[in-house]
Amino acid sequence: MHDQNMAILKGLCAVAWADGRVAEEEKEVIEALLEAFGASKSEAAEIRTYAATEKKLEDVPVTQLSYDDRRALLQHAVLLTYIDGEQADSELKMLEQLCEVLHIPSAEASGIMTAAADRAKKLLNLLD
Numbered sequence: 031m032h033d034q035n036m037a038i039l040k041g042l043c044a045v046a047w048a049d050g051r052v053a054e055e056e057k058e059v060i061e062a063l064l065e066a067f068g069a070s071k072s073e074a075a076e077i078r079t080y081a082a083t084e085k086k087l088e089d090v091p092v093t094q095l096s097y098d099d100r101r102a103l104l105q106h107a108v109l110l111t112y113i114d115g116e117q118a119d120s121e122l123k124m125l126e127q128l129c130e131v132l133h134i135p136s137a138e139a140s141g142i143m144t145a146a147a148d149r150a151k152k153l154l155n156l157l158d
Contacts, residue, residue, distance in 0.1 A: 035067040037094035038103045039077050041128075044085040045107045048124040052081060055113040063106070087124070087131050100132040101142055108146035112154060117147065 039060060046056040060081060064074045095103060107128055111121035129139040 031067045031069045031073050033094060034096060034099045035063075035069075036073065036077070037091040038099060038106065039063060039067070040080055040085075041090040041095070041103045042106055042110060043077070043081040044087050044089045045110055045124065045128065046081065047085045048087070049120065050084070053114065056110055057081070059106075059110055059113060087127055090128070090131050092132060095132070100134060104128060104132060104134060104139065104142050105146040105149075108143050109150045109153075112147065112150035115154060 042060060042063070043052075046052040046060065060077065064077060069077070090103075092100070104125070107125060108117075111117045111125060125143060126139075129136065129143075134142070
């Protein structure tokens with residue numbers, strides 16, 4: 031697995047911990063991405079161990095993320111906030127803080143988050 035994908039997953043762990051716990055559905059998303067990114071057994075174990083303790087947005091490894099990787103992380107983070115069926119105000123606020131951490135300008139971030147939210151809602155409709 032590429033180092034950038036490992037950094038994206040670590041960033042998602044911080045997003046998952048934003049409410050003080052990692053829900054089962056959030057773990058499932060991280061597991062799915064481990065598979066999609068082609069993580070080895072040791073890489074998957076590293077992420078699971080990393081995710082087991084509380085992370086903050088300050089723990090997002092920004093320096094390991096390219097311009098495109100930071101935007102991919104934001105897209106995945108938006109999906110993660112919808113995993114329980116709806117996005118809470120606290121989750122939206124956390125995404126805004128994530129944009130600051132990732133140094134994504136607000137106008138660009140707004141477009142990314144809107145498009146990602148639309149995709150997440152469509153995926154949720156498919157599950158109904």
